[in-house]
Amino acid sequence: MSKDGSSSFLTTRLDDFVNWGRKHALWPLPFGTSCCGIEMMATFASEYDIGRFGAEAMRFSPRQSDLLIVAGIVNTKMAPVLRNIYDQMAEPKWVMSMGACASSGGIFNVYSVTQGIDTIIPVDIYVPGCPPSPEGVLHALLRLQEKIQQGDTNFHRREREAKIGGGAQ
Amino acid sequence: MDIRTPVPTIYGDFAKKHMELWRGQGERLKSTFPSAIEEIRWPGESATDVPIFYVSKSQLVEVLRFLKEADGFEYQFLSDLTATDEEVEPRFEVVYQLASFVSGSRIRVKTRVREGERVPTATSVWVGANWPEREVWDMFGVRFEGHPDMRRILMDERWEGHPLRKDYPLRGYQLFPDPMPINVDLLKD
Amino acid sequence: MEKTVKHREFGLPESPNYSITVDVPHESDPDDLWKDSRVYVNIGPTHPAMHGALRMCARLNGETIEKSYCEFGYTHRAKEKLGENRTYHNFIVYTDRLNYCSALINNVTYAMAIERLMGVEVPARAVWIRMICAEMARVIDHLICVGINAVDLGAFSFFLYGFHQREEAYTLIEKLCGARLTTSYTRIGGLMHDAPPGWEKEVKDWVVRTRKTVQEMDKLLTNNRIWSQRTQGVGVFTREQCMKYGFSGPNARGSGIDRDLRRDQPVMFYKNVEFDVPVGKNGDVFDRYLVRMAEIFQSLNIIAQCADRLQPGPIWSEDKRVRIPDKDVVFNTMEGMIHHFKFFMAGFDVPEGEAYTTFEAANGELGFYVVSKGGPRAHRMRIRGPSVYHYQALSEMCQGAKIADMVANLGSINIIAGELDR
Numbered sequence: 001m002s003k004d005g006s007s008s009f010l011t012t013r014l015d016d017f018v019n020w021g022r023k024h025a026l027w028p029l030p031f032g033t034s035c036c037g038i039e040m041m042a043t044f045a046s047e048y049d050i051g052r053f054g055a056e057a058m059r060f061s062p063r064q065s066d067l068l069i070v071a072g073i074v075n076t077k078m079a080p081v082l083r084n085i086y087d088q089m090a091e092p093k094w095v096m097s098m099g100a101c102a103s104s105g106g107i108f109n110v111y112s113v114t115q116g117i118d119t120i121i122p123v124d125i126y127v128p129g130c131p132p133s134p135e136g137v138l139h140a141l142l143r144l145q146e147k148i149q150q151g152d153t154n155f156h157r158r159e160r161e162a163k164i165g166g167g168a169q
Numbered sequence: 170m171d172i173r174t175p176v177p178t179i180y181g182d183f184a185k186k187h188m189e190l191w192r193g194q195g196e197r198l199k200s201t202f203p204s205a206i207e208e209i210r211w212p213g214e215s216a217t218d219v220p221i222f223y224v225s226k227s228q229l230v231e232v233l234r235f236l237k238e239a240d241g242f243e244y245q246f247l248s249d250l251t252a253t254d255e256e257v258e259p260r261f262e263v264v265y266q267l268a269s270f271v272s273g274s275r276i277r278v279k280t281r282v283r284e285g286e287r288v289p290t291a292t293s294v295w296v297g298a299n300w301p302e303r304e305v306w307d308m309f310g311v312r313f314e315g316h317p318d319m320r321r322i323l324m325d326e327r328w329e330g331h332p333l334r335k336d337y338p339l340r341g342y343q344l345f346p347d348p349m350p351i352n353v354d355l356l357k358d
Numbered sequence: 359m360e361k362t363v364k365h366r367e368f369g370l371p372e373s374p375n376y377s378i379t380v381d382v383p384h385e386s387d388p389d390d391l392w393k394d395s396r397v398y399v400n401i402g403p404t405h406p407a408m409h410g411a412l413r414m415c416a417r418l419n420g421e422t423i424e425k426s427y428c429e430f431g432y433t434h435r436a437k438e439k440l441g442e443n444r445t446y447h448n449f450i451v452y453t454d455r456l457n458y459c460s461a462l463i464n465n466v467t468y469a470m471a472i473e474r475l476m477g478v479e480v481p482a483r484a485v486w487i488r489m490i491c492a493e494m495a496r497v498i499d500h501l502i503c504v505g506i507n508a509v510d511l512g513a514f515s516f517f518l519y520g521f522h523q524r525e526e527a528y529t530l531i532e533k534l535c536g537a538r539l540t541t542s543y544t545r546i547g548g549l550m551h552d553a554p555p556g557w558e559k560e561v562k563d564w565v566v567r568t569r570k571t572v573q574e575m576d577k578l579l580t581n582n583r584i585w586s587q588r589t590q591g592v593g594v595f596t597r598e599q600c601m602k603y604g605f606s607g608p609n610a611r612g613s614g615i616d617r618d619l620r621r622d623q624p625v626m627f628y629k630n631v632e633f634d635v636p637v638g639k640n641g642d643v644f645d646r647y648l649v650r651m652a653e654i655f656q657s658l659n660i661i662a663q664c665a666d667r668l669q670p671g672p673i674w675s676e677d678k679r680v681r682i683p684d685k686d687v688v689f690n691t692m693e694g695m696i697h698h699f700k701f702f703m704a705g706f707d708v709p710e711g712e713a714y715t716t717f718e719a720a721n722g723e724l725g726f727y728v729v730s731k732g733g734p735r736a737h738r739m740r741i742r743g744p745s746v747y748h749y750q751a752l753s754e755m756c757q758g759a760k761i762a763d764m765v766a767n768l769g770s771i772n773i774i775a776g777e778l779d780r
Contacts, residue, residue, distance in 0.1 A: 174477030
């Protein structure tokens with residue numbers, strides 16, 4: 001890496017290759033709490049097969065998965081649990097906020113609902129809908145794959161921060 | 170046109186079918202518990218779908234047990250246990266919806282209670298009343314005397330206030346930094 | 359001589375309240391696998407086998423659950439408070455999200471509850487379509503329930519067959535009202551939109567295909583030795599226990615309680631259609647599975663009978679209080695515009711009164727206790743979700759069972775977090 005933090009030719013190609021590998025093998029952690037969980041199950045089922053895009057291996061353990069799909073409402077009672085799960089995930093990790101309730105609280109602006117999970121964890125892609133159609137979830141997955149390829153996600157930014165922070169010394 | 174107008178496709182003849190049975194049951198109940206029954210509201214006269222028996226707190230459990238077990242009543246199914254917040258004193262009304270499999274009829278039993286007072290628990294009559302009573306405590310702040318486990322159920326245990334009261338704001342958020350740990354005392358014998 | 363041991367389990371703070379006393383020397387407790395072998399385990403709230411966000415804390419002796427308590431509230435969305443702050447028409451949207459696997463049943467029950475309070479009569483075509491919707495929703499709810507139960511115990515293809523039929527049902531529902539899951543289809547006094555022409559024929563074709571598929575699914579599991587061993591004798595709940603806890607629906611019928619609100623408290627046109635009510639004997643997971651599969655076939659029969667009897671006609675009552683004027687009336691007449699404006703800005707007033715309206719939902723007795731003080735908003739909107747009473751019994755059902763049996767039990771009693779937490 002050169003002094004100003006930009007990557008050299010060889011490292012960029014390697015980054016591209018690694019991103020290509022990562023985007024086609026995203027292992028989701030389905031954090032399904034309410035109605036969006038049913039549409040997420042429909043996305044994993046045979047009609048809107050998410051396995052076509054490499055994301056079929058649902059792993060319910062945060063240590064074994066890359067993509068946290070928060071599908072459904074996140075309460076004030078559930079919010080610390082979500083934060084724990086997010087913290088336990090190993091890098092690289094991405095977050096998809098599926099549905100209106102996860103993105104912004106949805107139709108529930110009440111005392112027990114966090115108005116969006118981005119108040120607690122950094123989110124990479126939001127899927128609107130109540131619940132989003134499985135086609136919407138697949139579109140979001142493809143868009144997330146594009147973002148990973150371009151290096152435009154929170155994880156990549158964190159990585160670059162860490163590198164610049166270490167390289168600037 | 171209100172609840173007293175029967176709609177044929179929505180339990181149209183329900184009140185008519187059971188009215189005689191209810192009148193008989195009302196008489197028997199008033200004669201068995203003369204001091205406990207404060208008021209009875211009947212479907213034709215008041216705006217309700219089933220008779221409402223207003224019972225005083227002191228004999229509530231005996232009345233419920235009588236309704237469950239006595240011949241000719243047999244309201245064995247506790248359909249629902251909840252409360253409402255009337256804003257006038259006495260503030261809360263605890264509502265019991267009972268159903269009978271034998272006769273197919275339903276009744277409603279209500280108890281009026283002031284703020285800070287306790288209501289005797291119905292868990293000795295129906296074990297399934299346990300969680301609904303916890304929910305009434307959680308949402309309204311009405312304590313039940315003799316309940317085995319009076320804790321909050323829907324809200325976090327550290328929550329302050331009772332959300333379904335009329336003076337609690339709809340958007341009264343409270344956030345917590347860490348999840349609730351496992352409560353080991355509940356798992357000891 | 360005693361020694362106090364402090365345990366750190368799952369992030370508990372170190373405090374004297376969480377210490378456990380150990381006997382030294384150890385007096386042999388025949389149930390103890392080894393010295394001090396009890397483990398406190400937290401199952402959930404995010405766990406693959408828990409349906410939605412449910413939490414169960416258990417004290418284990420090896421694999422056996424000795425004592426447990428259940429917690430919920432992780433999807434509490436304050437619908438009862440919202441019921442007091444939103445007009446009756448606005449609240450239809452929130453009712454879909456109660457039992458989200460069968461959203462149309464919730465819509466139908468809520469509409470019936472408010473129509474009962476107002477004394478509004480619904481036209482016949484709307485009632486037949488509501489019945490078809492309710493039974494379709496029941497079929498898809500049962501398909502999800504047995505499908506997820508099977509997935510938890512390892513049978514994945516069963517779930518996929520059921521989901522394919524659900525997708526076809528979703529397509530039909532989308533043709534009817536535009537949305538797959540959260541339909542908001544009924545309105546107070548009728549329905550949002552009429553069924554498109556040819557819809558009844560497609561429903562009848564779907565019924566034929568689903569019947570064949572469910573018969574295939576039945577062949578997969580019912581006489582399967584692994585399924586029988588995992589589910590027969592597991593989670594037995596007797597009639598008396600069911601009555602104590604207030605069970606209803608397929609869980610109660612699996613234990614032998616012969617109660618079905620469609621037959622015992624008939625509503626809509628259920629008196630005019632023929633169907634049987636399957637009742638189980640043993641009250642174990644296998645019986646509940648069989649009751650649900652049998653109910654799918656009965657519901658398919660009801661749908662076919664209703665689709666045959668659909669006649670053209672109006673789908674919304676002409677009562678001025680509840681009928682939202684059509685767009686051509688709104689844009690072309692002054693009265694229509696004012697009526698539309700007042701309807702949506704202020705809401706319609708429901709006369710004073712209270713009623714507890716129940717319907718046989720897929721899980722059991724779904725009830726709406728609505729108290730109105732005469733305004734456009736309810737004074738109290740109480741939703742009686744059947745899952746609360748069923749989840750309460752899980753601790754007793756799993757007493758002394760293994761963890762794997764707990765998973766089977768939970769899947770069979772069909773807890774939907776939406777109606778549990780509301």
